[in-house]
Amino acid sequence: MARPKDLRAYLEALQELGDLRTVDRVVDPHLEVGAVIRRSYETRAPAPLFTDIKGAAPGFRLLGAPGALSSVPDRPLARIALSLGLDSGAGAREIIDALAGARTREPVAPRLVESGPCKQNVLLGADASLDRFPTPLLHEGDGGPYVNTWGTIIARTPDGEFTNWSIARIMMIDGKHLTGLVLHPQHIAYVWQQWADRGEDMPFALVQGGDPALPFISGMPLPDGVEEAGYLGALLGEPMELVQCETVDLQVPANAEIVIEGHLSAERTGVEGPMGEFAGYRPHETTMQPVYTIEAITHRDDPVWPTVVEGEPVDEFHTATGLTLAAEALTALRAAGLPVTTAWEPFEMASHALVVSVAADWRDRLPGVRTDELAERITEVIDAQRFAYLVPRLFVLDDDVDASDVGELMWALATRVHPTGRRIVREGKVLPLLSVYTPEERHAWRGPRVTYDALLPSAAEGREPRSSFRHIFPAEVQQRVLETWDA
Structure with missing residues (x-):
């Protein structure tokens, strides 16, 4: 089986394995979507693909449990292995060795291309709103709909010397505004702080879908100065293809399903949380975080938005963070x-x-x-x-x-x-x-x-x-x- 290079090829691979279940009935984004995804983790069911989400535009889809354990009995790590370019039957040690081995190879820089599937639809100004997209409330008691649970935030330092691709939870305030965790010592906070110290809002791009390896590596605790794009190229053996954003000076994967562009405020004015988290509990507290303002959205026809519903193990936080942290530990111990x-x-x-x-x-x-x-x-x-x-x-x-x-x-x-x-x-x-x-x-x-x-x-x-x-x-x-x- 050829390596799936975008989310759609990945869905085809899951379908071939019998590890994808299409949900054609109307589902309510208010808790029902989250409950279905949560139960899919706890029963090791196929990944649910929702095709009719109440309130979303026709054709817009949502994929649950994109990087969780597989329902295929003899291939529990199939979704992870396929995402990382390995055979669906790869085991734990093989996956860790692949991740750690790529850390010792030279980075493969991404390549800028003129256009890509993510540019099939371009929404600007007032049209650049999430009101037509599936925006589910994932857990009862969450502070709001969490629209980023498996997407990559792209940001660059003001001097242009370092570009970070990372995952952090992001909550919807309204169709044009979001807020999410920006915590030190994570690299997104390192980049944001440099903009905030200048009193300037930080340009950002939020990527949903694309190469299935992208979310795993965006959550990897790479050392300071190591860029995810180059590491991804080394891991997969070929450069990532990027396109220029519409409104900010950033480049994003050309095969992304959805790209949200805008600026992240220099001040912490958004009330963020709570959210059911990876430890298996939903905390009570909120924090003040910066606010994302949306200025453009580009997306593929009939876009697919991947979604994670964190909670008791095993979900994507445990697979993605656990695997990549272990690989980084192995790299350091071998060194x-x-x-x-x-x-x-x-x-x-x-x-x-x-x-x-x-x-x-x-x-x-x-x-x-x-x-x-x-x-x-x-x-x-x-x-x-x-x-x-x-x-x-x-x-x-x-x-x-x-x-x-x-x-x-x-x-x-x-x-x-x-x-x-x-x-x-x-x-x-x-x-x-x-x-x-x-x-x-x-x-x-x-x-x-x-x-x-x-x-x-x-x-x-x-x-x-x-x-x-x-x-x-x-x-x-x-x-x-x-x-x-x-x-």
């Missing part, structure tokens, strides 16, 4: 020369934990090093990364455990993590959306982070063999059982 095989943010732990798997021969590669010393070295590398404030718990495990297998991981954590000892606790910056912290810690953006040394002792120290079919029986016995199993 430090540490004997790790992979990293993983377990989806079911709601992006509240990172597992680092250590190679079986790590003692040969680091003679004389104790488990606590290795755990300390790993902790120092992770703490030096800009995403460290997103990782309240770090588990260091032997790689005999497949951390992406939730049953195997739970067994290992229960039997290898000491109840009170073998841990490294330190204080530092934390993301206030992490529900594990107290209200006081969340308001202060500061709290404890912990590393658990769950490495087993060496064979010389009395390491006990695993008592399972795969580990405690000779290979020839396993083979004989497997060959005669059906009989």
